[in-house]
Amino acid sequence: MANKVKTDPTLAATVLRILREPGIQKINFSLNAIIVKGQDYAPVAQAIADGRIQCQVAKQFASQGELARGMSVEARYETDSNVMLFQRANYGSTASEERTILHEATHAMFDLSGSKKHNIRQISIDDESAAVLVEALYTRLCKKELMGFKMVQYGPQDEALRIADNMMAERNNFEDDTSMYVLKEEDLQMLRAAVATDWNFTRVVDKKTGTITDNTGALYIYNGVGLCKARRKGK
Numbered sequence: 001m002a003n004k005v006k007t008d009p010t011l012a013a014t015v016l017r018i019l020r021e022p023g024i025q026k027i028n029f030s031l032n033a034i035i036v037k038g039q040d041y042a043p044v045a046q047a048i049a050d051g052r053i054q055c056q057v058a059k060q061f062a063s064q065g066e067l068a069r070g071m072s073v074e075a076r077y078e079t080d081s082n083v084m085l086f087q088r089a090n091y092g093s094t095a096s097e098e099r100t101i102l103h104e105a106t107h108a109m110f111d112l113s114g115s116k117k118h119n120i121r122q123i124s125i126d127d128e129s130a131a132v133l134v135e136a137l138y139t140r141l142c143k144k145e146l147m148g149f150k151m152v153q154y155g156p157q158d159e160a161l162r163i164a165d166n167m168m169a170e171r172n173n174f175e176d177d178t179s180m181y182v183l184k185e186e187d188l189q190m191l192r193a194a195v196a197t198d199w200n201f202t203r204v205v206d207k208k209t210g211t212i213t214d215n216t217g218a219l220y221i222y223n224g225v226g227l228c229k230a231r232r233k234g235k
């Protein structure tokens, strides 16, 4: 086990702090077949706390060949190793970095619901759309500064924030009614189109349904987060 890198305690503490912000509990939406519920971040936090998901610093991120030119990667969740990677140990010190952490935790949440037996294959464009919408809702529900969030007009974050603001308005800021919000078809299409551009997904419009997808075989394969050894021993 010599090559087994331990989780970075500073990073893990930062991720846990963000996952435990009360406003996150109000997140509850469905986007295509994807459901994101605030309460489902608790198992992610638990997995980080007991080491099944590790948080580590990575100086360099290998290119996944998925981003459009000019975009950079500063964080990533790796499904094979169940590791959240960040640029620095003190990552998460700005609202923008906090959003990115919740974004990656959303991928980890999807992975937690997968299993080795039944890999969950999700089309990347939907995963990314859901993760960006989470960023926007988090910004509003936890009252985070916008910073550069809307920087690119009609970009994914700009679209996501517009949708999030509509959701908040329709639901009175989710003060009373936190039942699942089903994303409107036109909002979904706008968001997917913006995500497709940024992530360099090939954009394919289904002739029958008008649904935008990618035909690159770009799927996220979530195969579950393994049980940690300490747990298996019955700790």
Ligand SMILES: [Zn+2]
Pocket (backbone or CB within 6 Å): 103, 104, 107, 127, 128, 131
């Ligand atoms: Zn992502």
